[in-house]
Structure formats: C-alpha cells, structure tokens
Amino acid sequence: MDRRLCNVSLLGLSFMFVFTAFQTMGNIEKTVLKSIQNDFPSFTGDGYTSLAIIYGFFALCNWISPSIISFAGSRMSMFVGACCYTLFLVSFLWPTTMLLYLMSALIGFGASIIWTGQGTYLTLNSDSTTMSRNSGIFWALLQSSMFLGNTFVFFVLHDKTNLDASTRTLLFTVLISVCFLGTIMFLVLRSPVSSEGNENEQGIPLSVVKEMKNSFALFLTEDMCLLNMSFFFTGLHLSFYSGVYSSSIGFTTAIGPNSKQLVGLSGIFIGVGEILGGFLFSILGKKATTTEVGSKGFGHSAVIALGFVTNIVAYGLIFINLPNESPFGDTSAKSFIEPNQYIAILCSFLLGFGDSCFNTQIYNVIGKKYSENSAPAMALFKFMQSIAAAISFFYSNHFGMYVQLSLLVITLIMGTLSFFKVDKSLDDRYKEI
Template sequence: MDKRLMNVSLLGLSFMLVFTAFQTMGNIEKIVLESIQNDYPTFTGDGYISLSIIYVVFALSSWVSPSIVSCVGSRKSMFIGSCCYTLFLISFLLPSTELLYLMSALIGLGASIIWTGQGTYLTLNSDPTTMSRNSGIFWALLQMSMFLGNTFVYFVLRDKSHLDESTRTLLFTVLTVVCFLGTLLFLLLRSSVSFEGAENEQGIPLSITNELKNSIALFLTEDMCLLNMSFFFTGLHLSFFSGVYSSSIGFTKQIGPNSKQLVGLSGVFIGAGEIIGGLLFSILGKKTTTAELGSKGFGHSAVVALGFIINIIAYGLIFINLPDDAPFKDTDTISFIQPNQYIAIFCSFLLGFGDSCFNTQLYNVIGQKYSENSAPAIALFNFMKSIAAAISFFYSNLFGMYVQLTLLMITLIMGSLSFFKVDKSLENRYKEF
C-alpha cells in the first residue's frame, strides 16, 4: 500500500470514529431530548433546533474555514474540528438548554473546519486516476460509523419505550469515548503526498479577506452555480435521513411495539447503504471516471442517475408507509397503508445508498475540476449543504412528512439535472485536449 493510500485510509478511519459518535447522536437526538424533557420539565432543548443551529453556524463558518485550513494546515484543522465534536457530546451528560445550544454552535464551527480540512487533505493525496477510488474508500470508512454506532443503539434500546437516565448516561459516555479516540487518531495523520512522491501541504497562508474574495469569485461561476443545486439537495437529503426519518419511525406507534428500537436499526441500514455504495464506486472507480482518462465506463452522471431512481423509490415508499405527523411526536395515525417496519427499514437502506451515489460523485467532480483550488470549492460545497440542512431542520418542526418529501423530490430533480450539465461540460473540456 503506497503512502498516499495509507493517508486516505487513516483519514477515513479517523472520521469513522468521530462520526460513529456524532451521526449516531444526530440520528437519535430528537428522541433523546424528548426523554430528557419528560424527566426534567425545566429542560426545553429541541433536537431539530439544535441540529438547525449546527448547520447554520456550519454554513456561515464555511466562508472563513479555507483561511483557517490555509494557515494551520489540513491535519491540524481536522484535529481542532474533532475536538469540538467531543465537547458537544460531553454536554449531553449535563442536561442544560443553554449549554446544548451553545455546544451546537461550537460544533457548527468545528464542522466547517474539519470538512474543509478533509476535502483538502483528500484532494492533495489524490490525482485524476485515484480520485474515484480514494473518495469511495473514504466514504465507505466514514459511513461505517452509521453501521457501528446504530448497532450499539439498537441493542441498548432493546425492549425500551422510554430512555431513562441510566440508559442515556451509558449512550453518552460510550459515544464520547469513541469520539475522543477518533480525535486522537487525527494526530497520526502524515503529510499529504504529491503525485511525484514529494510531501505536499496547502500553499502560502492567505488572509481571510483574500480567501473570501477567492470563494465569492468561485461561487459566482456558472459551473459552481449549477453544482450549488446538487449541493443543496444533498443537504436536504442529509437532514432528512440523519435527523428526521429514523425519529419518525420511532414516533410511529402503529409500526409495532418495538418502534423505538427500530430507530437504531434504521441507522444501521442507512449506514449499510452508504457503505455498499462507497465500496461499489471505489471498486468501479475507473468506470466512473470522466473521459479524460480514456475510460469507456458509464461515468459520473450514470451513478447520479442511479441515485436519482433509488431516491425516488425511497420517497414514494415512505410517503405511503409513514403518517404525515410522524416527524413531530408519538402518533397512532395510520398512513395510506398500515405502517410496516420492513418497508421502513428497506427505505433506510435506499436513503443511504442514494446518498452515497450523489456524494461520491460530487467529491470526484470537485477533485477533478478544482484540484488546484480545492479548499474554497469544498467550503462552498459545505456551505450550500449545511444551509439546506439548517433550513430542513427548521421546517421539520413545522411541515409534516408529506411536505418534506415533496420538497425533497423537487430539489432532487433540479440537483440531478444541474449535475448532468456540469459533468457534461467537464467531459467536453477534456475531449478538447
């Protein structure tokens, strides 16, 4: 295994541990905070509001995160960002509404730093021939977090209709320790390596003003404006499967007496879909590479088209399976059919696989198109994705399941068409040479 592949593998392992903790918490946060409110009436923290704050701050911080990464380097940036994730998880051991929202803002800042650092580090350790493979490997390792963390939740919540204090303490303690281990692992990352084998790090530190000008100029280009639609969709989709859908299963009492336990199982199958997608597109890396490499495969657009079909099927099944008021609280309402746990869990898998189709190909296109200017491009990806997620979590307290699914379908269509146009222009550009 060459040094660059080792770097990518260790990067994925570090993210796997940190996000085993965070993605698991995001998946159950709404239900966890509802149980805390039942035990402590003075606690008024809301899971959707917390997640909305995270992504609002994430979006705003994305404009300055390239400067931070440029100044301190991608490796140190990811370590700093992961420390914020650890502090966020610790705050759940001390239930306080004010502390919850403060730590939500802190983790939003940390998220912008860690993800801009990740995109930069991954790009610096890749080239056009390995970008698909490396992004697939990273994505598969990252999404192992959904599988591992939610498997743990599935067994902890077995036969429980309420999350008592001892159960919550066990959850928070284990997740905090796992996140801390992932934070320490970032210290083992080595300098990124160029294609020629020389050590390579982000270039000369730029001022925040210059970096903002650079980001704004990139944001206004035609291709980035088109990609923004794809980025926006992935943000809405992320917030739906990571914070709304699994909780909705837990709130749907007609699905069976084990609805709360299914929250963890839903997360497991979302993770399984993400992992299979990441591994599949890693193995087929050269088949999903743009035409500049002489590939005769099916290209990025074919993978996104597959993701489009998978997501449409998932949204349709969820529409008929879960009631409209499922995102809010426990409900006895029946949807168009009797809520079915097998359909619900199957849709979890489809949501995860569909997400991997879009994200792996977006990372590929960014890595190829903006290889010389990766930090601002990744930051803009994070900005649009987190803005969409923040909006989604905000309206999740207002709109029922049917409106949310309708908005997802509309943005899915627009995001897919935008991606096809950018990918086509990228392919045509390489054919000219």
C-alpha cells in the same frame, strides 16, 4: 501499501470514529431530548433546533474555513474540529438548554474546518486516476460509522419504550469515548503527498479577505452555480435521513411496540446503504475515469442517475408508509397503508445508498475540476449543503412528512439535471486534452 492510499485510509478511519459518535447522536437526538424533557420538564432543548443551529453555523463558518486551513494546515484543522465534536457530546452529560445550543454553535464551527480540511487532504493525496477510488474508500469508511454506532444503539434500546437516565448515560459515555479516540487519531496523520505541494502546512497566514474574495468569485462561476443545486439537495437529504426519518419511525407507534428500537435499526441500514455505495463506486472508479476520456463505462452521471431512481423509490415508499404527523412526536395515525416496519427499514437502506451515489460523485467532480482550488470548492460545497440542512431542520418542526418529501423530490430533480450539465462540460474538457 501506497503512501497516498495509506493516508486516505487513515483519514477515513479517523472520520469513522468521530462520526460513529456524532451521526449516531444526530440519528437519535430528537428521541433522546424528548426523554430528557419527560424527566426534567424545565429542559426545553429541541433536537431539530439544535441541528438547525449546527448547520447554520457550519454554513457561515465555511467562508472563513479556507483561511484557517491555510494558516494551520489540514491536519491540525481537522484535529481542532474533532475536539469540537467531542465537547458537543460531553455537554449531554449535563443537559441544559443554553449549553445544548451553545455547543451546537461550537460544533458548527468545528464541522466547517474538519470538512474543508478533509477535502483538501483527500485532494492532495489523489490525482485524476485515483480520485474516484480514494473518495469511494473514504466514503465507505466514514459511513461505517452509521452501521457501528446504530448497531450499538439497537442493542442498548432493546425492549425499551423510554430512554431512562441510566440508559442515556451509557449511550453518552460510549459515544464520547469513541469520538475521543477518533480525535486522537488525527494527530498521527502524515503529511499529504502532493506533486504540486500546494497545501500550506507551514502555518503561513493568508489574508482572510483575499480567501473570501476567492471563494465568492468561485461561487459565482457558472459551473459552481449549477453544482450548488446538487449541493443543496444533498443538504436536505442529509438532514432528512440523519435527523428526521429514523425519529419518525420511532414516533410511529402504529408500526409496532418495538418502534423505538427501530430507530437504531434504521440507522444501521442507512449505514449499510452508504457503505455498499462507497465500496461499489470505488471499484467502478477506473471505469468512471475511462468514461471521462470518451470510452464507454460507468461514469459520474450514470451513478447520479442511479441515485435519482433510488431516492425517488425511497420517497414514494415513505410517503405511503409513514403518517404525515410522524416527524413531530408519538402518533398512532396511519398513512395510505398500515405502517410496515420492513418497508421502513428498506427505505433506510435506499436513503443511504442514494446519498452515497450523490456524495461520492460530488467529491470526484470537485477533486478533478477544482484540484488547484480544493479548499474553497469544498468549503462552498459544505456551505450550500449545511445551509440546506439548517433550513430543513428548522422547517422539520413545522412541516409534516408529506411537505418534506415534496421538497426533497423537487430539489432532487433540479440537483440531478444540474449535475448532468456540469459533468458533460467536464467530459468535454477531458476529450479536448
């Protein structure tokens, strides 16, 4: 196997194990914390608040993460970030409100360096001809975590209407062990292969102020301002499918007596959609490359258009299927139709596939357009995405399903049009070469 491809595959596997634990926990955190509150009324920790803190600190720390990558290198930065994820999960063994929110802040910092390191490492192991393939492979491996973790949750919650203490302990222990395995795997990543050698793996410190100025200057460029709309949409979509939607299914008691078990099944089908998208767009990567130089093919904008249609269909079906009160807690209310579990699970798949459409193409554009400035570009992507996710998790405690879906549709339209504009300029640049 080509060394670059081997590096990308090992990177994807490392992320797969870490995020098998974290994304599974994010998918069920609201439900889990509700069950803890039932057993311990003094515990007041809230799942949406925890996730809002995570993404709020994630956003802020993205401004310093390029400097950390410059100092420690991408591999060590990703290892430290993964350690933060493990500590966050460990904290659930001793549930206290203060510890929950403190660890939420810690994982926000860890997320900033693990994702900026990932973007840098992936870019350094890719070029213009392999970026589509590599980003697709990485995304498919990463999102296998949604399938694996939620399959486990599905069977653990079989025939359960409440998460008792023994069930929670089993969940936490398994997820912590899986996350720890992924953390250790970061230690065996090999040095990135780059013809330019433009990653600092030697630990030479760069000025934090200089890196922040560089990031801010990039942030204000025309194309980055346009991409920010796409980034912002992916953040709202991320928070919706990873923390709100599956919990809303579980809270909709009118869907049937197995509504809690459907939380895990929803996560499984979100993962199936993500994985299918990752592998599909990896296979189509070569055709996407030919599009950029003027030939006919399945390019970035075509994939985004597919994602737009997929998400619109998903939002519309959710609107008519789940009641407005479903994000807040158990409800017997109905929407425009009798809540249907098959429609709910179909929408899970569509949400995952639509997310894959956007994220794989964003990785492609960042890797190609900002190949010489990958760390700041990836940090800005994660900054806007996490700001949006933090805002979304904050308002999820206040806005019902209908308002949340309306905001998703508005930002989807704006993000899609903005991406088309940037992709056209990138296409024109390739034609000139």
